[in-house]
Amino acid sequence: MASNRATLPYALPGPQPVYAHTMTMTAHDPTVSADIATAIAVLQQRLGPRCTTGTALREQHAHTTTFLPAELPDAVAFAESAEEVQEIVRICADHRAPIIPFGTGTSLEGHVNAPLGGISIDLSRMDRVLEVHPEDLDCVVQPGVTRSALNIHLRDTGLFFPVDPGADASLGGMAATRASGTNAVRYGTMRDAVLSLKVVLPSGEMLVTGGRARKSSAGYDLTRLIVGSEGTLGVITELTLRLHGIPEAISAASCSFPDIGAACTTAIETVQCGVPVARMELLDPLSVQAVNAHSNLDLPVAPLLLMEFHGSPASVAEQAETVGALASGNGGAGFDWSADAETRSRLWQARHDAYWALRGLRPGFDIFVTDVCVPVSRLAEVVVAAQTEAESQGLIAPILGHVGDGNFHASLLIDPDRPGDRDRAVAYAGWLSALAIDAGGTCTGEHGIGQGKQAYLEPELGAAAVDTMAAIKQALDPQNIMNPGKIWPG
Amino acid sequence: MASNRATLPYALPGPQPVYAHTMTMTAHDPTVSADIATAIAVLQQRLGPRCTTGTALREQHAHTTTFLPAELPDAVAFAESAEEVQEIVRICADHRAPIIPFGTGTSLEGHVNAPLGGISIDLSRMDRVLEVHPEDLDCVVQPGVTRSALNIHLRDTGLFFPVDPGADASLGGMAATRASGTNAVRYGTMRDAVLSLKVVLPSGEMLVTGGRARKSSAGYDLTRLIVGSEGTLGVITELTLRLHGIPEAISAASCSFPDIGAACTTAIETVQCGVPVARMELLDPLSVQAVNAHSNLDLPVAPLLLMEFHGSPASVAEQAETVGALASGNGGAGFDWSADAETRSRLWQARHDAYWALRGLRPGFDIFVTDVCVPVSRLAEVVVAAQTEAESQGLIAPILGHVGDGNFHASLLIDPDRPGDRDRAVAYAGWLSALAIDAGGTCTGEHGIGQGKQAYLEPELGAAAVDTMAAIKQALDPQNIMNPGKIWPG
Numbered sequence: 001m002a003s004n005r006a007t008l009p010y011a012l013p014g015p016q017p018v019y020a021h022t023m024t025m026t027a028h029d030p031t032v033s034a035d036i037a038t039a040i041a042v043l044q045q046r047l048g049p050r051c052t053t054g055t056a057l058r059e060q061h062a063h064t065t066t067f068l069p070a071e072l073p074d075a076v077a078f079a080e081s082a083e084e085v086q087e088i089v090r091i092c093a094d095h096r097a098p099i100i101p102f103g104t105g106t107s108l109e110g111h112v113n114a115p116l117g118g119i120s121i122d123l124s125r126m127d128r129v130l131e132v133h134p135e136d137l138d139c140v141v142q143p144g145v146t147r148s149a150l151n152i153h154l155r156d157t158g159l160f161f162p163v164d165p166g167a168d169a170s171l172g173g174m175a176a177t178r179a180s181g182t183n184a185v186r187y188g189t190m191r192d193a194v195l196s197l198k199v200v201l202p203s204g205e206m207l208v209t210g211g212r213a214r215k216s217s218a219g220y221d222l223t224r225l226i227v228g229s230e231g232t233l234g235v236i237t238e239l240t241l242r243l244h245g246i247p248e249a250i251s252a253a254s255c256s257f258p259d260i261g262a263a264c265t266t267a268i269e270t271v272q273c274g275v276p277v278a279r280m281e282l283l284d285p286l287s288v289q290a291v292n293a294h295s296n297l298d299l300p301v302a303p304l305l306l307m308e309f310h311g312s313p314a315s316v317a318e319q320a321e322t323v324g325a326l327a328s329g330n331g332g333a334g335f336d337w338s339a340d341a342e343t344r345s346r347l348w349q350a351r352h353d354a355y356w357a358l359r360g361l362r363p364g365f366d367i368f369v370t371d372v373c374v375p376v377s378r379l380a381e382v383v384v385a386a387q388t389e390a391e392s393q394g395l396i397a398p399i400l401g402h403v404g405d406g407n408f409h410a411s412l413l414i415d416p417d418r419p420g421d422r423d424r425a426v427a428y429a430g431w432l433s434a435l436a437i438d439a440g441g442t443c444t445g446e447h448g449i450g451q452g453k454q455a456y457l458e459p460e461l462g463a464a465a466v467d468t469m470a471a472i473k474q475a476l477d478p479q480n481i482m483n484p485g486k487i488w489p490g
Numbered sequence: 491m492a493s494n495r496a497t498l499p500y501a502l503p504g505p506q507p508v509y510a511h512t513m514t515m516t517a518h519d520p521t522v523s524a525d526i527a528t529a530i531a532v533l534q535q536r537l538g539p540r541c542t543t544g545t546a547l548r549e550q551h552a553h554t555t556t557f558l559p560a561e562l563p564d565a566v567a568f569a570e571s572a573e574e575v576q577e578i579v580r581i582c583a584d585h586r587a588p589i590i591p592f593g594t595g596t597s598l599e600g601h602v603n604a605p606l607g608g609i610s611i612d613l614s615r616m617d618r619v620l621e622v623h624p625e626d627l628d629c630v631v632q633p634g635v636t637r638s639a640l641n642i643h644l645r646d647t648g649l650f651f652p653v654d655p656g657a658d659a660s661l662g663g664m665a666a667t668r669a670s671g672t673n674a675v676r677y678g679t680m681r682d683a684v685l686s687l688k689v690v691l692p693s694g695e696m697l698v699t700g701g702r703a704r705k706s707s708a709g710y711d712l713t714r715l716i717v718g719s720e721g722t723l724g725v726i727t728e729l730t731l732r733l734h735g736i737p738e739a740i741s742a743a744s745c746s747f748p749d750i751g752a753a754c755t756t757a758i759e760t761v762q763c764g765v766p767v768a769r770m771e772l773l774d775p776l777s778v779q780a781v782n783a784h785s786n787l788d789l790p791v792a793p794l795l796l797m798e799f800h801g802s803p804a805s806v807a808e809q810a811e812t813v814g815a816l817a818s819g820n821g822g823a824g825f826d827w828s829a830d831a832e833t834r835s836r837l838w839q840a841r842h843d844a845y846w847a848l849r850g851l852r853p854g855f856d857i858f859v860t861d862v863c864v865p866v867s868r869l870a871e872v873v874v875a876a877q878t879e880a881e882s883q884g885l886i887a888p889i890l891g892h893v894g895d896g897n898f899h900a901s902l903l904i905d906p907d908r909p910g911d912r913d914r915a916v917a918y919a920g921w922l923s924a925l926a927i928d929a930g931g932t933c934t935g936e937h938g939i940g941q942g943k944q945a946y947l948e949p950e951l952g953a954a955a956v957d958t959m960a961a962i963k964q965a966l967d968p969q970n971i972m973n974p975g976k977i978w979p980g
Contacts, residue, residue, distance in 0.1 A: 133865065133867065134762075135758070135762060135866070135867035136865040136866055136867045137761070137762070138865070177707060178706075178707040178711070179707075180705055184705060188682075189705050191705075191711065191714070192678075192682070201954065201958070205954045205957075206954060207952075207954040207955055207958055208951060208952050208954065208955060209951070209955060210932075210951065211865075211927070211930045211931055211932055211950065212865045212930040212931070213863040213864055213865060213896055213897075213926075213930065213931040213932045213935065214863065214865070214866070214895045214896055214897075215670055215674060215679050215681075215863055215895055215897065215935055215936065216668075216863060216932035216934065216935060217667060217668040217669075217718055217861075217932075217934045217935060217936050217937060217938045217939070218932050218933060218934050218938075218939060218943070218946075218947060218950055218951065219718070219939055219947055219951065219955070219956070219959050219977055220715060220718065220719055220958075220959045220962060220977075221668070221681065221711075221714045221715060221717065221718050222951075222955055222958060222959065224681070224711045224714035224715070225710060225711060225714070225715055225962075227711065228707055228709070228710065228711050229710055244764070245762075245763070245764035247764070268625070271627070272624075272625060272627070272735075273735070274734070274735040274737075312805075312808060314804055314805075314808060315802075315804075315805055315808070318802060318804060318805070371707075373703040373704065373705055373706060374703055375623065375626040375628070375701075375702045375703060375704070376625070376626055376704070377623065377625035377626045405704045405705055406703055406704055407703075407704075407705065436703075437701070440701045440702040440703065441701055441702070441703040442700075442701055442703045442706035442707075442708050443708060444706065444707045444708050445703065445705055445706060445707065446705065446707050447707060448707045448708075449707070449708060449709055453708070456708075457708060457709055460701065460708055461698060461699070461700065461708065461709065461712075462697075462698050464691065464695045464696060464697040464698065465697055465698060465699060465709070465712055466709070467695075468691070468697055468710075468712060468966065469709050469710045469712065471965040471966060472710060472715075472962055472965060472966070474965065475961040475962060475964065475965035476958065476961060476962070487709055487710075
C-alpha cells in the first residue's frame with residue numbers, strides 16, 4: 001500500500017507518551033469529581049458480600065499475565081445477571097466511578113488494571129450457555145463462559161467454537177480484546193466469530209447489536225465496534241457466536257527446519273497455495289526446548305512448525321501431502337502427520353501450555369509478550385530481524401507465532417533484579433512494534449492496546465484514526481467511566 | 491436468542507416514519523444555513539467543467555435501481571484523486587453543503603438521492619488498481635474500480651476478488667453498503683473482504699483505518715465502522731481488499747425441486763453438513779421463467795437451486811456428490827454438475843442478469859426489491875410465507891435468494907398506472923421485514939438502509955442501537971453533511 005505513514009525510526013519511545021489531541025476525551029468538568037466511596041457503599045447495600053473491598057480479591061482482579069504493575073480496583077462486584085450489570089453500571093455512573101469489566105484476567109496488556117481506581121465487575125458467575133442452535137451453527141452465551149467450557153458444553157452436538165487464544169479466557173473478554181489464536185488462519189478471529197452482542201452502555205441502557213442472521217446491512221456495524229473496544233464502551237452481557245461442525249477428520253503434523261526463515265517460507269507458501277490449514281504454529285528452538293521440558297516431549301530442538309488439518313479424510317490427506325511437499329522443498333525434516341487423537345492432543349496441549357513453559361525457562365523472571373502481525377510476505381524477514389536483534393541485545397526472547405496470519409510473539413524474559421533488563425525489553429518491544437508497523441503491519445495482532453501499547457497506536461494508524469476513536473469514545477462514554485486508561489491514557 | 495425485541499404486528503407503518511429520538515442529530519444551529527450555491531460556485535472555479543449543474547447529469551446521478559422517486563443533487567463533481575475529494579469535502583463543509591458519494595448508482599435503497607440537495611461526488615474516474623500483492627493475497631484499489639474491472643485486472647495473477655452482488659458495482663459503493671451476493675456463503679461479505687480503507691472525513695481530513703496485516707487488535711475497528719456506513723461518515727478514497735486464489739477446479743450444478751420448501755431444506759442441510767459450497771442460489775418458478783426468456787435457456791420451470799463448488803478436483807467432486815445426495819433426499823430432480831466452463835458461465839451470467847430478466851416480465855413496471863435475511867433454520871418457512879402472502883395479495887413477486895446465507899429477495903413488480911399496486915407492495919415489504927425480524931433476522935441482508943428501510947431499523951435493533959448509531963454520526967459529522975437523509979431521515 002502506498003503508505004502515508006511516516007517511516008518510523010527504529011528507536012523507541014518510552015512507554016505510554018500522552019497524546020495532546022486525545023486529552024480532550026478526559027477533560028471533564030473538573031467541578032464534578034468521582035465519588036467512588038459512595039458508589040461502593042451503595043453497591044454493598046445492594047449486593048451484600050458480592051461487593052467486596054478485601055485486598056486479596058482486589059489484588060486478584062488486578063493480577064494480569066503482564067509485566068505491567070498491578071493497579072488495584074477499589075472494590076470487586078460479582079454480577080450474576082445482565083440486570084445486575086445494568087444496576088451496577090447505573091450506580092457507578094451516578095457517582096462517576098470507573099468500571100473495569102473482568103472475565104478471567106488472562107489479558108496481556110493491563111486491561112483489568114484500575115489506574116483511576118473504581119469497581120471491577122467480575123462476570124465469571126455469568127457462565128451459562130443460554131441457547132445452542134445446531135441447525136443455524138450458532139449459540140448464545142453469557143460473557144463468563146470460557147472457551148473450553150463452551151466446547152465441553154457442545155461436546156455432543158458435533159459442533160465446536162474455534163477461536164482459541166491459548167489461555168482458557170472468557171468469551172466476553174475474548175470479544176472485548178478481539179482475540180484470536182491458533183485457529184484464526186482458518187476460522188477467523190472474534191471479529192468473525194461474534195454474530196451479535198448485548199452490551200450495557202455507560203448509561204445503564206441495554207444495547208442489542210444485531211440478530212442471528214448470518215449477515216446484515218442494517219446500519220453501522222455496532223457488533224464489530226464493540227468487539228475489540230476493550231471494555232471502554234460498555235460491558236458485554238451476552239454473545240451470539242458462530243459455531244462450526246467438528247471436522248470429519250483432523251490430523252496434526254510437525255516438521256523441523258534448518259532455520260526460522262525456512263519455516264516461515266513454508267507457512268507463507270501454504271497460505272499462498274490456498275491450503276485451508278486449520279492451525280500453523282511456529283516455535284523457535286528456545287520455545288521447543290521450553291515446551292519439551294514443560295510437557296515431557298522430545299521434539300527436535302530446531303525451528304518447528306506445528307500444523308493441524310481439518311476436513312474430510314481425503315481433503316486432510318491432500319492438505320498434508322501438499323504442505324509436506326512445500327516443507328521438504330524448504331529443507332524441512334521429519335514431516336510427520338498423524339490423525340491419532342492422542343498424539344494431536346499432546347502436541348496441542350503442549351502448545352497451549354507454552355506460556356507457562358516459557359516462564360519455566362527462567363523461574364522468577366517477569367515475562368513481557370510482544371504481539372506484532374505483518375503481511376505474510378514480510379513475515380520471514382521480520383521474524384529473523386526480531387531474533388537477531390534480541391540476540392544482539394542479550395535478551396532471552398523465545399518466539400512463538402500464528403504464522404499463517406503473519407502474527408508472532410517474542411516473549412521477553414526479564415530478570416526483575418536487573419533493572420537494565422526491563423528497560424532493554426521495553427526498548428526492544430518498541431523497536432519491534434515500529435518494525436512491524438513499517439512493514440505494513442500492526443503492533444498488536446490479538447492482545448489489544450490496553451495500557452501497554454498506547455505508544456504505538458498513533459504511529460500505526462495516524463492522528464485522524466486516534467481522533468476518530470476518541471470522538472466515538474467521548475460520544476458514547478462522556479463521563480469516561482468505562483475502563484478508563486485503556487487504549488488512551490487515563 | 492432470547493430476544494428482548496417486541497414481537498411485531500405483521501402490519502406496518504407506511505414508509506419512513508420519523509423517530510423522535512434520532513432527530514437531535516439533525517437539530518443543527520438554525521441560524522447557520524447551507525449555502526449550496528456558493529459551494530457550487532467555488533467548486534466550479536476549482537474544477538471547471540468537472541463540476542456541472544446540467545440536468546441530464548444530475549438526473550443520471552439520482553437515478554437508482556429503486557422504486558423510490560429520484561431526488562436530484564444540485565451539482566455533480568467528478569473527482570480524480572483523493573486530494574481532490576478532500577478539497578471538495580472541505581469546500582462543502584465550509585458551506586454546509588450535503589455531499590453524496592456516487593460510484594455506479596446501482597444501490598437499491600435510494601443511497602444516491604439528494605433529499606436535501608447538495609453535491610454528488612462522482613468517484614468513477616478514480617478507477618485505478620494501485621497495487622496487487624499476490625504473495626499476501628491482497629490489493630489496493632481506488633473506489634471507482636468495479637468488481638468486474640478488478641477481476642479483469644487480476645486475470646493473469648491466479649487470484650480473484652469474490653464478492654459479487656450481481657450488478658457491476660464500484661468497490662467503494664460495495665464497501666459503503668456492506669454488499670455481498672452470491673459468493674458470500676463461502677467467501678464472506680464486504681465486511682470480510684476489506685482489510686483497510688482510506689476515508690475523507692467530513693472535516694476533509696484523511697482517515698487511514700488500518701494496514702495490510704491479516705488481523706489486528708489495535709483500537710476500535712474503524713474499517714468495519716465505515717463498511718456499511720452508506721456514505722454517512724465519510725468518502726472512501728482507497729480500499730485494501732483481500733483476494734483469493736482461483737480454485738483449481740470449479741463446477742456448477744443445478745437441480746429442480748417439487749416445491750420451494752424442499753429447495754430451501756437442501757440449502758440448509760448443505761450448510762449444516764459443512765459443505766463449503768461457493769454459491770447456492772434459489773430461483774422460484776417465476777424467476778426461472780424470466781431467466782429462461784431473458785437468457786435463452788430452457789431450465790425446467792420449477793423451484794431451482796443453482797450451485798457452484800470450488801476446490802481441488804477431488805474436493806469439488808466430493809462436494810457435488812454430498813449435495814446431490816441431499817437434493818435427491820428432498821425430491822430434487824435432474825441434479826447435474828458440470829465443470830464445463832461454458833455451461834457454468836451461461837448459468838451464472840443468467841443469474842447475474844436476473845434483475846433485468848425480472849424487469850422483462852412486465853416491461854414498464856417499477857420494481858421494488860426486498861432484502862430480508864433470516865437464520866437458515868427459519869428460511870424455508872419465511873420463503874414459503876413470503877410466496878403465499880404475495881399470492882394472496884395478488885402481487886407479482888418472483889423470489890431469488892442467496893439461500894446458503896438465509897438471504898432472499900422478493901422482487902415486487904409494480905404497475906405504475908395502478909396506484910393500489912404500489913401501496914400493496916409497500917405494505918407487503920413492511921410485512922416481510924417484520925416477519926424476518928421476528929424470526930431473528932434482518933430487514934436488509936446486503937442492500938443497506940438508505941432511504942427505503944428506515945422504518946425497520948428501530949424495530950430490528952431497538953432504540954439503544956439507533957441512538958448509539960446516531961451518537962456516532964453526530965460525533966463524526968456534526969454538520970450532517972455526509973449523505974444526509976440516509977439511514978436516518980434527513
